[in-house]
Amino acid sequence: xxxxxxxxxxxxxxxxxxxxxxxxxxxxxxxxxxxxQSLDQGLQFLIQYYNGEERAKGxxxxxxxxxxxxxxxxxxxxxxxxxxxxxxYFCASSSSSGMGANEKLFFGSGTQLSVL
Amino acid sequence: xxxxxxxxxxxxxxxxxxxxxxxHSTISGTDYIHWYRQLPSQGPEYVIHGxxxxxxNRMASxxxxxxxxxxxxxxxxxxxxxxxxYYCILRDxxxxxxxxAGTRLTVKP
Numbered sequence: 001x002x003x004x005x006x007x008x009x010x011x012x013x014x015x016x017x018x019x020x021x022x023x024x025x026x027x028x029x030x031x032x033x034x035x036x037q038s039l040d041q042g043l044q045f046l047i048q049y050y051n052g053e054e055r056a057k058g059x060x061x062x063x064x065x066x067x068x069x070x071x072x073x074x075x076x077x078x079x080x081x082x083x084x085x086x087x088x089y090f091c092a093s094s095s096s097s098g099m100g101a102n103e104k105l106f107f108g109s110g111t112q113l114s115v116l
Numbered sequence: 117x118x119x120x121x122x123x124x125x126x127x128x129x130x131x132x133x134x135x136x137x138x139x140h141s142t143i144s145g146t147d148y149i150h151w152y153r154q155l156p157s158q159g160p161e162y163v164i165h166g167x168x169x170x171x172x173n174r175m176a177s178x179x180x181x182x183x184x185x186x187x188x189x190x191x192x193x194x195x196x197x198x199x200x201x202y203y204c205i206l207r208d209x210x211x212x213x214x215x216x217a218g219t220r221l222t223v224k225p
Contacts, residue, residue: 002159002161004159033212033213035215042215042216042217042218043154043160043203043215045212045213045214045215048212056212058212058214090159090160092159092160100209101146101147101148101207101208101209101210101211102148102165102167102207104162104165105152105160105162105213106162107159107160107161108159109158109159110158110159
């Protein structure tokens, strides 16, 4: 158990809908990362937050947004969903600011999103 | 970003050592070499990381070439539970953690 909690584990929805994925980092970790894993794209970095502020952005679509709350949990919002958004979404946390080259990331078990 | 090259897949026998190679010929002097693995139906899991010297921990060893253009993750005695996709990642100060395709390790009983 990594200590990172993601809910829900599975989510089934329809095209055009909006969903929210939730992540609770390990106790004391200030950084939260979001990744998307699909069969054809592998693990893609989406976005990182550190102590409530956006720190780095990767291949995140404009239809997707995220935030980190004062209690350090994070939410990833996916809107106007398309079939191609079906994927596993992972959250990871770390204790550092995310700018250190030697930090370790701890991953949750993911949310499986199916868009029908 | 400096890139890594790994074989798509490897096979090993249970209880034998496994050497997983990674080439990173464009590595910079400040890139750390990280290894993560992803077991089936799970999120990635940290394995080991290093900068210049070889590193050992309870999971594995990391051997880094003298010129740092390649590295090898060593599992000393593979078990069935070690079957996973292994990712070799370079990370520099200020950069995020980006995963490649990795090596799918199959362990045969």
